[in-house]
Amino acid sequence: MRQLLIATGNSHKTEEIRSMLGEEWEVRDLSSHPELPTVEETGSTFLENATLKAEEISEAVPGLVLSDDSGLEVDALNGAPGVYSARYAGEDGNDTANNEKLLRELSTSDQRTARFRCVMVLAEAGRTLAHFDGKVEGSILRERQGDGGFGYDPLFVPDGHKKSFAELGNEVKNGMSHRARALEQVIQWLAHAKL
Incomplete structure (x- = not known):
């Protein structure tokens, strides 16, 4: 069985990646x-943050390390919250506080277009092997809908759907999410890499 260390402490993210990679x-x-x-x-972009994590962790442990940095980019807010998505409402912020701040910031805007973006970096022995970029376009609701998922899922409706990520369920979300799209590229790369 091949081994992959995800450079995160977020169990939601780990489970999402584990379910997409399968039993291999x-x-x-x-x-x-x-x-x-x-x-x-400390990076100002998703790629910089993902690279920092992948390279530093892969220096400390043997084998492949996969990191990601991801977040929500809202057009009316010039791409915010972006790299600050997890702490948009402050360092002690949580999903509820972040969602409330986003709704306040957009309360007078009719422009609701946004995207979830995920940049993944695969590293080994302190150096980057490759990086991958996935995104899913959508729009921001005016109030939370659904109890599933995490983060901004209750506010984000992906293009082509009428329900939020929180309502669509993990199976649907995992098949089309920004993380799924980046991870598909990782899987293709791993299938052809000579490691």
Whole structure:
């Protein structure tokens, strides 16, 4: 069984990736390596943050490390919250506070277009092997809908659908999400790589 360490402590993200990779891979995350330091996300882009995490973690552990940085880009807010998506409402922010802030920021705007973007970086021994970019276009609702998912899922309706990511369920979301689209590229790369 091939092994892949996901450079995250987010169990939702790990489960999403594990379910998409299938049984061929043993997928672990940073919870299996509590001795590793937290990598500061000091980059100004998703690619910079993902690269920082992948390279630093892969220096400390053997094998392949996959990191990602992802978030919501809202056109009316000039791409915000972007790299600050997880802490949009402040360092102590949570999903509810982030969603509430987003709704406040958009309360007077009719422009609701947005996208979820995910940049993944695959590294080994401290160096980047490849990077991948996935996105899904959609729009922001005026109020939360649905109890599933996490983050901004209750506010985001992907193009071609009438329900939010939180209402569509994991199976549908995993098949079309920004993370799924980036991970499809990772899987194709791994299938052809000589590792």
